[in-house]
Amino acid sequence: MEHTLETTITVNGTRVTRRVSARQHLVDFLREELGLTGAHYGCEHGVCGACTVRVDGEIVRGCLMLAVQANGRTVDTIEGLSDSGEIAGLQAAFHRRNALQCGFCTPGMLMAAQDLARTRPDATREEIREHMSGNYCRCTGYHAIVDAVEDALKQSAQTGGKR
Amino acid sequence: MKPPSFAYARPGSLAEAFDLLERHGEDAKVLAGGQSLIATLNMRLSSPAVLVDVTGIPGLAGIAAAKDKVRIGALTTHRAVERSAEIGATLPLLAQAARHIAHVAIRNVGTFGGSLAMADPAAEWPACCVALDAELVLASRAGERRVKARTFFRGLYETDLKPGELVTAVEIPVPGKDHRASFMELARRVGDYAIVGVAALARAGAGKSGKALTDVRLAYLGVGPTPMLATQAMAAAEGKPAADAAAAAQAALDRDLKPTADLHTSAAAKMHLARVLTGRALAALAA
16 A cells, blocks of 8 residues: 555646655645745644645635645645735735735635626625635734625726726 | 546446445445545545446436425536526525636536535535535435435544435525525635635514524534534524624624644634634525
8 A cells, every 4th residue: 555656746736746654734835845935834634724725716724635645736835826916916915915924824814705796796795704714813903804705806896806 | 636546437327326235345446426536546645446427317416496396416516506596596505605616627527416425524515505404415325315414424434324325415494585595714825725714694573673583594604524514603692783783692602612733723723714704694694
């Protein structure tokens, strides 16, 4: 039985192949093997959302998925979303609204918020709160984060979805 | 924490999966979405020698609606159930319940069959399946067998699954056109484990004195070792208009439920909250 497996993942558009330990989490693979340290480790058991990344276009917990489970799939991290400009509007809103202090949760917050922007751009404040409830922040008390997401969704609606 | 070391195999067919499960016996764990399993591995509450990832087996995901029943493949994600127009039209109870399951990032990966096999007493799908009188399709090398959800859940995290057996699908009878569904849950925060929840169904028809509830079904989560079908409360509510049905079910409920305290909530508070939800759910069914 194999304890290490050849694993190929397309990360932020680039195909990478590594031999990985079966026990390695996806987020560890990204951080340790690829040096993509934007996705953070918080609780390491699926509660805090700091490790949120996208797999095949859908957000997942990077600590509740093994790297081998992502074999053959497409992964997007905060680095990819940031570099492509996909979340520029959200980033600006987070800045404007002081939606971060220490910044540890911010990559996960932005990944979750962008998922909402893509799936329910007309979300109400209550829906924003519900959607973001899987991401913990220990600094802001959340109001500024909800304000920022609300701002970004509104702005995006005004510019017809263009950022 | 990081999980201890294990081997990993991803069989491409049921036969191959049965081989692996037979060969490794109790040393093997079945990995589907892994949204509970990987958390328990991370916390080292479980340390299997081998993970058998069943997600490469074709034909185990998807929703198929026939005239009077809906078949949900075991590997269908919570999110797929939540987004399915067919589920919304035929089994609104599931559509209502889905949004209570953890958070989107977890619903994107966790599976319907995995939740049933895991049999967490605070989970949403087991209670829904009990209320809807669903039937689980279990497969092993010996063939297929079917077990009603109402007998599948045996105890705390304990099911009728035999070693070497997998949940492959769930078949759910579609309630009649005049049935209504209500799923309600109380949790400390959105997405947390339920303190208590109820999956409620009934036919809301015109009775002699206004709308009467018939074929009342109440299944609770978070208040027992398994999902709890409240047969006494159901019988008490049967045939009554909503307000009377609620009072009768609430009065009978302590004959069905004997909740035990958890970290945050006493047994008495759980019982009280179960009664509160019962009232709200039955009112919603008649609304």
